[in-house]
Amino acid sequence: MIRVTDVRVAIDGTEILHGISFEVGDGVVAGYVGPNGAGKTTTMRLLTGGLPPNAGRVEVGGVDVVADPVEAKRRFGYVPEHGHVYESFTPNEYLTFIGRMHRLDEARIRDRSAAHLEFWGLTDSADRSMVGFSKGMKQKVLLSAALLHDPPVLLLDEPLGGLDAHAVLQTRALLRTLAARGRTVFYSSHLLDAVEKVADLVVVIRDGQILQVGSPEEITASGGGVSLEDAFGKLTAAADAYDLAEALVAEAFA
Numbered sequence: 195m196i197r198v199t200d201v202r203v204a205i206d207g208t209e210i211l212h213g214i215s216f217e218v219g220d221g222v223v224a225g226y227v228g229p230n231g232a233g234k235t236t237t238m239r240l241l242t243g244g245l246p247p248n249a250g251r252v253e254v255g256g257v258d259v260v261a262d263p264v265e266a267k268r269r270f271g272y273v274p275e276h277g278h279v280y281e282s283f284t285p286n287e288y289l290t291f292i293g294r295m296h297r298l299d300e301a302r303i304r305d306r307s308a309a310h311l312e313f314w315g316l317t318d319s320a321d322r323s324m325v326g327f328s329k330g331m332k333q334k335v336l337l338s339a340a341l342l343h344d345p346p347v348l349l350l351d352e353p354l355g356g357l358d359a360h361a362v363l364q365t366r367a368l369l370r371t372l373a374a375r376g377r378t379v380f381y382s383s384h385l386l387d388a389v390e391k392v393a394d395l396v397v398v399i400r401d402g403q404i405l406q407v408g409s410p411e412e413i414t415a416s417g418g419g420v421s422l423e424d425a426f427g428k429l430t431a432a433a434d435a436y437d438l439a440e441a442l443v444a445e446a447f448a
């Protein structure tokens with residue numbers, strides 16, 4: 195589970211999150227959506243212990259991330275938006291390094307690494323340096339690393355970056371299977387159709403405030419029932435995107 199209660203965050207004296215609250219239960223895939231600058235990455239930094247709240251409480255996997263940061267870090271796996279692998283490592287070396295940090299025994303690291311790399315079709319590349327890897331291949335290694343210690347909570351920031359259509363389908367299947375086994379998935383993304391296809395719960399944030407929490411169907415219905423994208427546009431945009439585009443083209447390309 196993830197529980198965020200009345201959290202406020204200020205950076206350099208400016209409040210960015212204005213008392214946000216939401217909860218994601220075990221076995222739930224939650225999509226965290228909002229326009230640029232809404233506060234998604236700031237929330238991820240809170241959940242991963244990278245940024246302390248100025249007020250309120252953040253719990254991940256049942257652990258308060260401020261009171262017990264070391265135990266909280268055992269409870270989640272995290273794939274950041276711009277994650278880095280050590281490119282001079284091979285996937286096996288990298289996953290071994292991550293597994294040892296989590297104090298997994300060597301046999302378990304070997305078996306789990308092999309299973310993850312096979313799932314992603316990377317078995318033949320397991321002992322090659324990652325210097326020449328594509329963005330998608332590195333993303334698959336990062337996803338494997340985040341899951342290696344079998345955490346109860348998976349935190350993903352734009353997880354589909356660089357992944358091809360097949361890998362997107364695999365990711366979706368993996369997230370749904372993890373949720374079916376009781377894991378909590380918290381998935382931050384701009385890609386509404388991707389969120390709609392995988393999430394049980396959607397949390398909408400704008401300007402550091404939670405606007406709505408509900409199933410994709412509930413949020414779609416609240417916006418008039420056309421689509422999640424339409425409801426999102428109504429919730430988060432000050433004006434219609436087509437009107438703004440018309441105004442821009444009329445002015446900038448006259």
Ligand SMILES: Nc1ncnc2c1ncn2[C@@H]1O[C@H](COP(=O)(O)OP(=O)(O)OP(=O)(O)O)[C@@H](O)[C@H]1O
Pocket residue numbers: 205206210228229230231232233234235236237
């Ligand atoms: N280190 C910082 N110093 C000052 N302001 C910051 C800092 N980090 C974030 N902000 C501000 O906080 C707000 C939320 O930023 P955040 O990066 O969390 O948004 P986001 O929803 O992840 O946006 P995007 O979709 O563009 O990645 C923005 O107004 C941003 O300018």
